[in-house]
Amino acid sequence: MALTAVVRIPTRALLRPWARLRDSALGWMEPVGGVEVSTQRFGSQRVLVEPASAAGVAVMTFKNPPVNSLSLELLTELVINLEKLENDKTFRGVVLTSDCPGIFSAGLDLTEICGRNPAHYAEYWKAVQEMWLRLYLSNLMLVAAINGACPAGGCLMSLTCDYRVMADNPKYAIGLNETLLGIVAPFWFKDTLVNTIGHRASERALQLGLLFPPTEALQVGMVDRLVPEDQVQSTALSVLAQWMAIPDHARQLTKNMMRKPTADGLLKKRDEDIQNFVSFISRDSIQKSLQMYLAKLRQKKG
Numbered sequence: 001m002a003l004t005a006v007v008r009i010p011t012r013a014l015l016r017p018w019a020r021l022r023d024s025a026l027g028w029m030e031p032v033g034g035v036e037v038s039t040q041r042f043g044s045q046r047v048l049v050e051p052a053s054a055a056g057v058a059v060m061t062f063k064n065p066p067v068n069s070l071s072l073e074l075l076t077e078l079v080i081n082l083e084k085l086e087n088d089k090t091f092r093g094v095v096l097t098s099d100c101p102g103i104f105s106a107g108l109d110l111t112e113i114c115g116r117n118p119a120h121y122a123e124y125w126k127a128v129q130e131m132w133l134r135l136y137l138s139n140l141m142l143v144a145a146i147n148g149a150c151p152a153g154g155c156l157m158s159l160t161c162d163y164r165v166m167a168d169n170p171k172y173a174i175g176l177n178e179t180l181l182g183i184v185a186p187f188w189f190k191d192t193l194v195n196t197i198g199h200r201a202s203e204r205a206l207q208l209g210l211l212f213p214p215t216e217a218l219q220v221g222m223v224d225r226l227v228p229e230d231q232v233q234s235t236a237l238s239v240l241a242q243w244m245a246i247p248d249h250a251r252q253l254t255k256n257m258m259r260k261p262t263a264d265g266l267l268k269k270r271d272e273d274i275q276n277f278v279s280f281i282s283r284d285s286i287q288k289s290l291q292m293y294l295a296k297l298r299q300k301k302g
């Protein structure tokens with residue numbers, strides 16, 4: 001496979017995302033008795049962040065209708081808000097969930113990787129890498145409250161969390177279905193899955209692009225718990241309450257020990273991975289496959 005395209009990788013956007021988006025954090029910190037504590041809802045247009053009633057816990061809700069596709073804007077806002085939470089030492093745990101009924105996230109925004117130019121693909125892929133690295137290596141305890149469909153990039157996002165609670169609704173499915181779109185999950189998607197469900201199950205799931213209904217997802221270990229739909233968030237919060245009992249320092253060092261070697265795999269060749277992605281996604285045959293897939297999604301309604 002010849003991977004020869006050379007593209008300029010824009011660095012302005014994600015290295016300093018603060019400079020790119022207007023900060024809409026209202027009442028981020030309130031001085032109380034000389035100590036700064038977070039008390040109010042904050043976040044941005046597509047990522048709401050709300051302190052939970054339990055101390056030290058926040059709920060991060062994705063709100064990018066209709067399907068929470070991971071657009072460049074959503075990815076940027078996610079990273080900004082995560083960084084705020086990481087920097088605010090009052091928070092130790094975060095529940096990630098969705099505001100779109102029946103959908104956790106439809107994964108990467110196909111309109112970002114279809115019909116655009118190489119510079120855009122490079123900028124977008126850098127944002128996807130950044131989202132994965134920040135979530136995967138986060139010092140915070142992350143619990144995914146999967147309240148709907150969770151394909152591809154949505155599944156990847158949930159796999160970066162420390163624990164996954166999924167709605168027990170057979171209409172929903174979770175998995176890395178990239179091959180069904182004619183594309184290939186990159187090595188770091190694969191590594192994240194292997195670290196979660198093991199090599200053999202990953203090999204089968206990735207080749208076949210399997211989307212697991214909740215019961216099968218639980219059996220294979222892709223999610224940790226199934227609960228009725230209206231209990232997904234409350235269960236995620238109670239899981240976090242249990243994890244909060246562990247001393248942070250020891251837990252964080254342990255998490256880092258488990259995950260750093262996988263993250264290093266990407267950190268060592270981020271630029272090469274971007275070049276590979278841009279070459280691959282720019283091919284006519286891949287663009288045709290993506291266009292056909294998008295057209296099929298759009299036709300579903302008609």
Ligand SMILES: CC/C=C\CC/C=C/CC(=O)SCCNC(=O)CCNC(=O)[C@H](O)C(C)(C)COP(=O)(O)OP(=O)(O)OC[C@H]1O[C@@H](n2cnc3c(N)ncnc32)[C@H](O)[C@@H]1OP(=O)(O)O
Nearest residue numbers: 069106107108109110111149151152153183277280297298
């Ligand atoms: C070298 C490495 C190379 C490549 C690696 C690239 C990695 C990619 C990973 C990915 O994440 S690719 C994205 C994969 N995602 C999917 O396959 C999910 C596709 N969507 C669905 O299956 C369904 O939309 C749903 C189950 C999430 C929701 O179903 P439903 O509630 O019936 O909604 P609709 O299907 O009617 O969709 C509403 C609306 O949203 C558009 N849309 C859906 N998914 C995406 C998406 N991922 N990106 C952009 N837009 C999406 C859909 O076309 C509809 O648009 P309308 O204009 O018709 O309203």
